[in-house]
Amino acid sequence: TGPVTVPQGLNLAEPPRAIAGEFVPDEVLVTVDGDAGVVQQIANSFGLQVRSQRQSRLLGSTLVRFGITDGRPVGVVLAQLAADGRTQRREPNHIYTLQQAAGIVNYAFDRIALDSKQASGENVRVAVIDTGIDDTNPALKGVIADQYDAMPNVPIEKRDHGTSVDGLIAGVGPLEGMAPGAKIYHARAFEGGKSTMDVILSALDWAAEQNVRIINMSFVGPKNDLLGTACRNARALGMVLVAAAGNNGPKAPYGYPAAFDGVIAVTATDAKDGLMPQANRGAYVFISAPGVEMVAPSGAGSDVVTGTSFAAAIVSGAIANLIHASPERSADDIEKALAATAKDLGPKGRDNDFGYGLIDTKAAEAAK
Known part of the structure; x- marks a missing residue:
């Protein structure tokens, strides 16, 4: 898939999010209204890598795990993604412990x-x-x-x-x-x-x-x-x-x-x-x-x-x-x-x- 290039001039749709708790530092989870093509378009628009995607029964939409390859903080990427109406929910990939x-x-x-x-x-x-x-x-x-x-x-x-x-x-x-x-x-x-x-x-x-x-x-x-x-x-x-x-x-x-x-x-x-x-x-x-x-x-x-x-x-x-x-x-x-x-x-x-x-x-x- 080659290196991911981040488009210039990405604006924050909202202030960067402060995130409580432990989370994966280079990933975000997003529910998307659309198919694999839409998911790839979003990835291209925001300079992200599609690491996994599947249809979630309980969430009622496509759940996508995007990778951040350029070191942007998770809170910043979540705020950037809020600008795209095709993204429904945007969350960190939190870590849970037994x-x-x-x-x-x-x-x-x-x-x-x-x-x-x-x-x-x-x-x-x-x-x-x-x-x-x-x-x-x-x-x-x-x-x-x-x-x-x-x-x-x-x-x-x-x-x-x-x-x-x-x-x-x-x-x-x-x-x-x-x-x-x-x-x-x-x-x-x-x-x-x-x-x-x-x-x-x-x-x-x-x-x-x-x-x-x-x-x-x-x-x-x-x-x-x-x-x-x-x-x-x-x-x-x-x-x-x-x-x-x-x-x-x-x-x-x-x-x-x-x-x-x-x-x-x-x-x-x-x-x-x-x-x-x-x-x-x-x-x-x-x-x-x-x-x-x-x-x-x-x-x-x-x-x-x-x-x-x-x-x-x-x-x-x-x-x-x-x-x-x-x-x-x-x-x-x-x-x-x-x-x-x-x-x-x-x-x-x-x-x-x-x-x-x-x-x-x-x-x-x-x-x-």
């Missing part, structure tokens, strides 16, 4: 009022966006309905986190998950604990196409309008979205996607219902669930895991039980029932530490 804080019936069953003998998520479809998994782990035997690799050009090295999350939701055998019988649709979107917005959006679109009822997102990053739109549209399609509140401490900024409206933000508590000290706090925290020192499948064996990532998995499993018991329940209904029946922890009512409190699966199932 939420694992760094060994048996899981104590979670008891804490969340779920009878391990009766627990079932049979045939409930749950999407998980995470690392790769170790399919040889006996806890995942027959659990994974389908897999999608959203970063096929990056070899899979780390499989622990995704294996733990899938296992906590629907594991079988000695390390039984919260919702045995649930069908996991697993999208691999992380390596080395990191992912980017374009990769996560690709995983979300795939999940939406699998007709899942629940999407588990055990990761955190900056606020990004594309992710917000995708989550809003997934929720409008009836999917329950569950996300980790974050492990970045009491003074950390809000973690996304958890902090978007319509996403159930889960914080982590221990066996005595105490808050995990490194949990994020804030008005967005919706519900608490066990996430401290739980035994979970990991790699080919098991490990003791801690983090809001794993608390989110417990909540996804609990919700799969609710859907299995009453398949007609809507996402709104489930969210309201969880809020109304949670066991209050901390200050009375909803608070920034525990949200509405500890999830009570039995009570939520009864709250019709």
Whole structure:
């Protein structure tokens, strides 16, 4: 494709954007109204390189990843692109991080009022966006309905986190998950604990196409309008979205996607219902669930895991039980029932530490 030349006299359509959070320094994500020809014209007009483009179901338009080859700051390029009416949304390619804080019936069953003998998520479809998994782990035997690799050009090295999350939701055998019988649709979107917005959006679109009822997102990053739109549209399609509140401490900024409206933000508590000290706090925290020192499948064996990532998995499993018991329940209904029946922890009512409190699966199932 040769070197990219930047046209002279590009004006800023708006002031350069200040960008919060970590992002890819030489890329922007843009939704475009038009075909590949239009995308190339925009690239030529603004001196950008087309690195990838695809039709996004959840965004309802073409999502383009443009490369900046001349060192212009991302904020400047976003401001320049605002001049072109064919670009709809213009965002940085933000970076997101898995939420694992760094060994048996899981104590979670008891804490969340779920009878391990009766627990079932049979045939409930749950999407998980995470690392790769170790399919040889006996806890995942027959659990994974389908897999999608959203970063096929990056070899899979780390499989622990995704294996733990899938296992906590629907594991079988000695390390039984919260919702045995649930069908996991697993999208691999992380390596080395990191992912980017374009990769996560690709995983979300795939999940939406699998007709899942629940999407588990055990990761955190900056606020990004594309992710917000995708989550809003997934929720409008009836999917329950569950996300980790974050492990970045009491003074950390809000973690996304958890902090978007319509996403159930889960914080982590221990066996005595105490808050995990490194949990994020804030008005967005919706519900608490066990996430401290739980035994979970990991790699080919098991490990003791801690983090809001794993608390989110417990909540996804609990919700799969609710859907299995009453398949007609809507996402709104489930969210309201969880809020109304949670066991209050901390200050009375909803608070920034525990949200509405500890999830009570039995009570939520009864709250019709």
